[in-house]
Amino acid sequence: MSTNRIRAGLAALALLATATIVVAHGDVAPQPINTDALPAVGEEWLTENPYREEKVGRDVWLKAVEIGASGYNQNCARCHGLGAVSGGLAPDLRLLEAAEYGDEWFVERFRLGYTQDGTTKMPAFGDILGQKAAWAIRTYIETRPEDGALDAHADRLHEVRNELAAAKISDPKALKAELEKIAAEVKTASGAPVADSVAYEAARVLSDAPESWKKASDILTVGLSASE
Template sequence: MSDRLVIILLILAAIGLPTRVAANEVAIAPAIEPTGLPPLGAVWREANPYRGNPLAIEIGHTAFNQACARCHGADASTHAAPAPDLRNLNRYCRRIAAPELNAACMRDNDAYFAKTVRQGKVIVGVTHMPPWEGVLKQELAWAILSFIESRVGGK
């Protein structure tokens, strides 16, 4: 197969992905500030420092609805949204009962969340999700993850 044909096939595959929302979407920062949460500085954490923190869940709820809901569904609660249901993110970890393995799984999950949010999902030039680096504060990103996890099992 020629290189050009391979490239054309890759582009077609990317455009055809069912989860695609719209090409060249841009990230718009939420209006809410992470007031009251411990500040995290410029260097991204590897794991969620706010897991289970009620204030983080509350702030994350608002931030999610302002920044993520238009693609992932209001309140992280709908299956009809065009982008994946983020409550499923840690579904594999939830099946692991052994505490140490579960914690390791959650650490991987946190790292995947942070990487995905910062880099977005840009696949062969098509923006499935815009990158949030420089737009979304780290504090708000972890607050959003804390909120999403609080929604697991909800409608």
């Protein structure tokens, strides 16, 4: 991600965070998140995401994305948007760079919340949800695709979805490879190396087993409808 793009993203976040039109959501009670499947990170709050793939490996990273998605949907989506796509009234968290500077901004707001002119715009989640939940949510957010990331592949993904739904797959391995190639071309808004896109998820579950075809089809159906 270029320096100018990072600065532009952070500037947008700063403006949104201080705008008077931001919807107050201090009345939202934080919902607990089960993070037992994630490794411990200690009691002292970190300033950099410990659950990135290069640090913990693919399996732990995927689990962090999964847990983070659930935690985000329960606690953050109401104001920051489904899939972390902001409607404009709260910061678009996808724009936080996937590096220590972006991590510091995120974790400070997560821990302490945000108050403006005596009004709680964001409740403090730190003491209630804990550090593991914070970094799981952060991991999920930074893997979100940038706007329009699937546009160039939308027609083909719809075709693949229909083929999978009809169980008309002659070469599952070739189709899996095609989905993996598409997934590799999908960029994140944060600059993270892997986007947890519908192409990525469909490729991950697809195998020679017919039951996996339906699962991949369902993933594509939900994901493509959400992006339309």
